[in-house]
Each structure stands twice: as C-alpha cells, then as structure tokens.
Amino acid sequence: MPYRPPLVPYETFVADPPDLPVRGPGEDAAAVVGRAEVVATDAHGVTFKAALSDGASMVVRVDAAGEGVIRVRLSDDPQARSRSAPALSLVHPGTHPATVTVDDTRVRVDAGAVVAEIRLDPWHLRFLGPDGRLLLEQDPGTRDISGRRRTLPFGRSTVDGAPVAWHESFVAPGDERFVGFGEKFTPLDKRGQRPLMWNFDAFGGESDRSHKNVPFYLSDRGYGVLVDSGLPVQFDVCQSTHSSVQLLVPDDLLDYYVLAGPTPAEVLDRFDRLTGRPYLPPKWAFGAWVSSGFFPDSQERVLERARLLRERGIPCDVLHLDCYWQVAGRWSDLQWDAEAFPEPTQMLRTLAGQGFRVCLWMNPYLMTDSPLYAAAAGAGYFLRRADGSPYVADVWHGSHPASAIVDLTNPAAVEWFTGLLRPLLEQGVAVFKTDFAEGVPVDAVAHNGMTGVELHNVYALLFNDVVAQVTEEVTGHRTVWARSSYLGGQRHSVQWSGDVNATWPGLASTLRGGLSHGLSGVPFWSHDTGGFHGTPTPELYVRWTQFGALSPLVRLHGTTSRLPWDFPADTERDAVAALRLRYRLMPYLWSVAVRSAADGTPMMRALLVDTPDDPTAWTTDLQYRLGTDLLVAPVTDPSGRRDVYLPVGDDWIDAATGERHPGGRHLRVHVPPHRLPLYVRHGALVPVVAPGDTVGDGPFRDVTLVSWGGVDARTVLHDVDGDTVVEAARDGDTLRVDTDGPLRVTHVSVAGADLPARLLLNGEPVTPAPFDGWLPDPA
Numbered sequence: 001m002p003y004r005p006p007l008v009p010y011e012t013f014v015a016d017p018p019d020l021p022v023r024g025p026g027e028d029a030a031a032v033v034g035r036a037e038v039v040a041t042d043a044h045g046v047t048f049k050a051a052l053s054d055g056a057s058m059v060v061r062v063d064a065a066g067e068g069v070i071r072v073r074l075s076d077d078p079q080a081r082s083r084s085a086p087a088l089s090l091v092h093p094g095t096h097p098a099t100v101t102v103d104d105t106r107v108r109v110d111a112g113a114v115v116a117e118i119r120l121d122p123w124h125l126r127f128l129g130p131d132g133r134l135l136l137e138q139d140p141g142t143r144d145i146s147g148r149r150r151t152l153p154f155g156r157s158t159v160d161g162a163p164v165a166w167h168e169s170f171v172a173p174g175d176e177r178f179v180g181f182g183e184k185f186t187p188l189d190k191r192g193q194r195p196l197m198w199n200f201d202a203f204g205g206e207s208d209r210s211h212k213n214v215p216f217y218l219s220d221r222g223y224g225v226l227v228d229s230g231l232p233v234q235f236d237v238c239q240s241t242h243s244s245v246q247l248l249v250p251d252d253l254l255d256y257y258v259l260a261g262p263t264p265a266e267v268l269d270r271f272d273r274l275t276g277r278p279y280l281p282p283k284w285a286f287g288a289w290v291s292s293g294f295f296p297d298s299q300e301r302v303l304e305r306a307r308l309l310r311e312r313g314i315p316c317d318v319l320h321l322d323c324y325w326q327v328a329g330r331w332s333d334l335q336w337d338a339e340a341f342p343e344p345t346q347m348l349r350t351l352a353g354q355g356f357r358v359c360l361w362m363n364p365y366l367m368t369d370s371p372l373y374a375a376a377a378g379a380g381y382f383l384r385r386a387d388g389s390p391y392v393a394d395v396w397h398g399s400h401p402a403s404a405i406v407d408l409t410n411p412a413a414v415e416w417f418t419g420l421l422r423p424l425l426e427q428g429v430a431v432f433k434t435d436f437a438e439g440v441p442v443d444a445v446a447h448n449g450m451t452g453v454e455l456h457n458v459y460a461l462l463f464n465d466v467v468a469q470v471t472e473e474v475t476g477h478r479t480v481w482a483r484s485s486y487l488g489g490q491r492h493s494v495q496w497s498g499d500v501n502a503t504w505p506g507l508a509s510t511l512r513g514g515l516s517h518g519l520s521g522v523p524f525w526s527h528d529t530g531g532f533h534g535t536p537t538p539e540l541y542v543r544w545t546q547f548g549a550l551s552p553l554v555r556l557h558g559t560t561s562r563l564p565w566d567f568p569a570d571t572e573r574d575a576v577a578a579l580r581l582r583y584r585l586m587p588y589l590w591s592v593a594v595r596s597a598a599d600g601t602p603m604m605r606a607l608l609v610d611t612p613d614d615p616t617a618w619t620t621d622l623q624y625r626l627g628t629d630l631l632v633a634p635v636t637d638p639s640g641r642r643d644v645y646l647p648v649g650d651d652w653i654d655a656a657t658g659e660r661h662p663g664g665r666h667l668r669v670h671v672p673p674h675r676l677p678l679y680v681r682h683g684a685l686v687p688v689v690a691p692g693d694t695v696g697d698g699p700f701r702d703v704t705l706v707s708w709g710g711v712d713a714r715t716v717l718h719d720v721d722g723d724t725v726v727e728a729a730r731d732g733d734t735l736r737v738d739t740d741g742p743l744r745v746t747h748v749s750v751a752g753a754d755l756p757a758r759l760l761l762n763g764e765p766v767t768p769a770p771f772d773g774w775l776p777d778p779a
Helices: 264-275 299-311 344-353 373-378 411-427 452-475 504-518 538-549 569-584 586-599
Strands: 030-041 045-052 057-066 069-075 099-102 106-110 115-120 123-128 134-137 155-159 162-171 178-182 213-219 223-227 234-237 244-249 254-260 288-291 318-321 357-362 365-367 403-405 431-434 480-482 554-556 624-626 630-632 641-646 651-654 660-662 665-670 678-681 685-688 703-708 713-719 722-731 734-740 745-751 758-761
Touching (some): 030 057, 030 115, 045 106, 069 115, 069 264, 134 223, 162 254, 178 504, 213 264, 288 569, 299 344, 344 357, 373 403, 452 480, 504 538, 504 624, 538 569, 586 713, 685 713
Parallel strands (some): 431 480
Antiparallel strands (some): 030 045, 030 155, 045 057, 115 123, 155 162, 162 244, 223 254, 722 734
C-alpha cells in the first residue's frame, strides 16, 4: 500500500531547510578517516595528513583553543572556514599553549583540563580529564548484521562525487544525559531526540522547532561539545542508535570544540570565552514590561494604560507598543500611525515623566505595499532571487501580504535601515522588540554572495547586531527584546520565547525552552506572560504571572489583553502581588544578573547547574533555581497540585510557611492561587527592598537583609555602585551581620528559624525587622 501523509497538516514555512540526501539501499558514499600521520607539531597542537576509506587525503588539526578546550578540524584545505563566515565569525578561539607528545603510534595534546589522545593507525580520538578519566571518544562506526552502516563516523559523505556533509560520532554510554542545543521546548534531556540547528518560526513553542538554535550541548559526564557552523547542523542524540551521538555538518569543513568542566558552570564559562560574554541589560530592564498586545492601539490608550498602572499600584518600568504603533497592515515602515498617534514626541515625554520607558515592535521585513518599498527595492536593499529581482516571501504565513527581506550584508541597506530607527530613538524610544528574522529562504542571494542556506541562521545575529548598535549610539545601552538568535547570541539581551500558546501545556513547554536555552549560554531570557496566542483563563493568567515574575525578565503580552484589571478582581490582586514580589526581590535579582553576565551561568538555572552529581537534576525540567538561593516550581496544572523536587546538598525553607525540608526528596504540594511553590536555601542571605512603581537606574536604598535560618553565611551583593560583602555569624543567641561595601543595609530579618535574642548590624544593636512572608494570604 503506498504511503499517505497524515491528516494533521505538516508545518511548513517559506524558509524551511533543505533536506540532506537519502541513501539508497546498499549505497555507502561515506568516506571515513582510517589512519593518519603527523605532518607538524607546534606549541598549540598537531597537524595530521589523514587517509580516508575512499583513498582521498585530508587535513586534521587538533589543538588547544583555550585552557580546557580542544579544537578538532577536518577539511580538504587547512584554511577552510564555515560558509557562514562571510557574514560574521561565530567562535573566537584563542591560542593556548599545549603539551604535545608524539610517539610511533599515539599523539597526546594536553590543554590542561582536557587531553586529546590520538591513535594513528587505525585512527581513533578520545578525550580525557587531567586525571585520565574518559570524557568521550569517537565511535569508529557500526554496521548491522547485513553490513549496513548504522552511524556516520569521522569523515565526509558525497553524492555524485560532490561533498554534502561532514560527520563525527561519539560513543554514548547507556545512562549518559545531554542538554542544551538552544531554546528547545522538548524534555530537557535530549537523549533520543534529533535537534536540527535551523531557526524556525516555532508555531506555538511546543516542539523541537525553535527560533533560537545553538550548536552546543552539555553532558553529565563533565564536558561540552560546540560545533562552529552557521549551516543546518544536525545532532542525532542516540535516536538512530542508542549508543551514539552523531554530528552532521553540511558545510565546507568539520570544526568542533570539546570543552572541559567538570561542572556545567565551568563548561559554560569556557563556552563564553569562545563565543562572547553575555550583555548585562540596564537595571530598569529587569522591571515589568507591560504590552499593548497584538491588537489596535492609540496614543490615548497608551496614556490611559500608564495612568491606570500608576493609579492601581502595579509596578512597571517599560511600556511595549506592539505592531499597531504603525499603520495597520503596513507593519514594516517604522513610522508612527499619524492618526492613532498624533503627538508621539509629547506622549514619550509624558511617559518618561511618569517613570516609563517605551519599547517599539519591529522586524527586518518590508511589505510590498509600503510607500518605502519601490525606492528600497530599486536601491538593492533587499535579498534577491537568482535572477536579481527582490525576493518577496510569505514570511507572515499567509496572514498578511508577502514581504521583502532587508539585506543586512549590504552596508548601504544597513545605513538605510538604521536611518529609520535612529529618529525614533532620538525621539525618546528606549528599546526595540526585534521580532521575526527566521524568514531567509534557502534560495535567496545576499549582497555579499552568500546563499540563503548560508545566511539563514546568522541573519538573526546580523539583525540584532544592527539594532543593538544604533540603540547604543543613541541611548547608551545595547538591549533588544529578541525572538531569534544563534551561536553567540548571548550578546543580545534579552531574548524571549516567541508566540507561545496560552494553555497549561504551553506554560510547561515554555519553561522547558527557557531552561534549555539557559544551558546554551544565554542567561537573560523571558516569555509572553499569560501566553501569546489565545486568552488565558484567570487561573492560568495568575500562574503564568507568578512564573513570569520569577523569571529573568518579565513581559505581559498576548493577542488579547494581559492587563491585570481586565481579569476578575481576585485575579488582578494575585497577579499584581507576584509582580510586587519581583520588585521586592530586585536587589537579589540584580546581583544574580551581574554574576550571570560575568560567568555565563543562567539566572533561571536547571537544577543540574548547581548539583551536577545528582542524577535527578538532569531530568527535572518543570522547576528551577533563580540564582543559587531560590527554588521556583511554577504550577502547570489548574488543580494547583504538583510535585516538587528539593535539590541535594541543602535544606530548603518554604517561603510561605517557614517549614524546613531536607534536600534530595520530593514533595507533593497543593498551593492556593495567591502563591506558588517557592523555597529558599537554608543559610541564604537575601536582600530585599520595599517594592516601588519602578526599578530605576540608581543604587538600591534602605535594603533589608533576610537571613534564612539565622545561621553563619556569606554572600557578595552587586549594585551599580560596586560590590558589598555580607557576612553573618551566629554565636548562641546572637546573630552578627557585617557589611563591607556601598550597599546600604538598614534592617535585618530572620526567617525560617527562631529569632535570635540579640542582633548586631555592623556592630550596632538593632531590632529585627518583622518578616511578613512572601506572597502572604490576602485574607
């Protein structure tokens, strides 16, 4: 019976990736490295001449690209680069001295925390820790009983004599776990999955389709693997065969890095050294962003929203204006709708006086009915078809007119495009939401000669680079609110999860996507609080707002209103309480953000970041640590019930009840709508302030330090005017708290324990500030 496609429509997009060729029965065009000889050694590594199974010769280079980092390259030409390189470099390896040892049969390249050991004949490469422990090794390739190849080992495949992909395979022990690959909405452990590095419009955010792909993964064996290519790299993570991880790279070479740990935090630190440190957004960006939503808007409505936010005591720092700040249906002109917004300069001035910054929606496309289109097309500012005509594509999936795509490899087009943005910034706009950018078709042609396949993924980086740069020129900061990204995109803060569905499963998949992205080197991430597509029930709106309020950044946005007062009164009360808790925790959140920018660890941390030796931590993907001291378990079911896993190594205190629980156990909890499962590490010192309407830019004042457990502890708090070391020491009934730095701590509270009889703050007796709980019962 012939194959029939399923009744459920397959998701297709104008910018879907090309498929790799499918091998016919008995066909085997894979040429693999069989043996090698040393050509040269130097202070950093070794160059080999490799003999392939088809008789060809290639160059293999193994060297140290940093302390604890080994780089492996296989190519025809030792100077070969990725075909995405003409747009920008994704990885910036350093030169690091290596200890190179060569004998007749083996070569060792020692980069400190990781050692590459190569057997020459037959070729075999493995990676060891400094203690000799095996981290990973090449899979030499397996065949089944009929002789068919089951894996694609170190080498290259061709079709009709032309190379189509390079490949590598690693042995995967049966219990090894793998995380990362960018913002994937699938279970955290990617074993059994096949992540494809291609930026899609994710259509709801509930699958492995992702706006933001990062060709990098972490293993619970204490290492990471990074592939340097902007092409659609495929990772077969024990799907084709349970015993192997395979890399398929349809580029001009195979170029990958092995990054040592042993902890995930150390791997992420090395990852950032190769690809760039995260950009720390300004302090105000960590306040609440409240959106107009994806429906008609006006100057009058914006000012009324601002008035009601302040009147109702709802904290907010940024007002986001979505598509409708422009003329409806012409959402690429980057010009105010003069009828709906007759006096935008005065509006921006009024909002600034109320403490609001304004974000405007934008994208890198231009609809063909725009009055700007003809001149821009004539000037060659758009990606082209092979015949030289502008490439007009259905980037809106048929819901709006087709559009041309700004060619950001063309300096003249960049100048024209930034010329549209700069006046808005000078007018008083603070930041742009950089939407879309996943729509470059594979057969497009760019000004610099790149094809659409070569440009597709890195286009997101070019787009955000351009917008961030002009923003910095005018405002002094580089913040964008970005939907699409790729390798190295942590330099664009912040990124959000796109158009997720306003459903309970949508909340859960969004959380998984954020944890996955955080494990891919991106610490500053957010999502559409309340869900984007559809209208959340009041219960879902509250639970999602609680999740958003304890995310790295928070924005309320959707296709229908996400304004708290458009929901029942008790829903508004509980949602606003969550936002006010965020503002109360702002000194803690800012300290976490500063550390994340410095070392690349995510703010919203999968449990494995802090307890990598706990097997349960590698599969727990519906809760997280916010920094090291808070454990957040968003409610993902309308029943209000859920299981919570408390990480090993610490005791945890319920922030609502003060009850203390040992780590390494599961709790089954039922929480009322006004609070969520939130636990604090016993021994934590958490700074808080009275919640205000805005975060602002200046240093925190009148900080209260909450000692959870009233025990010995030490922490470093960060602020815009410097770092403050805080130490607590318990001696019988006396708790001493000493601070060294500019942060002004005026009060001390003790939670989760009996109050000490005597409390000293910097040597002076003080009365303990009452602790009234977080998210207290409104009754």
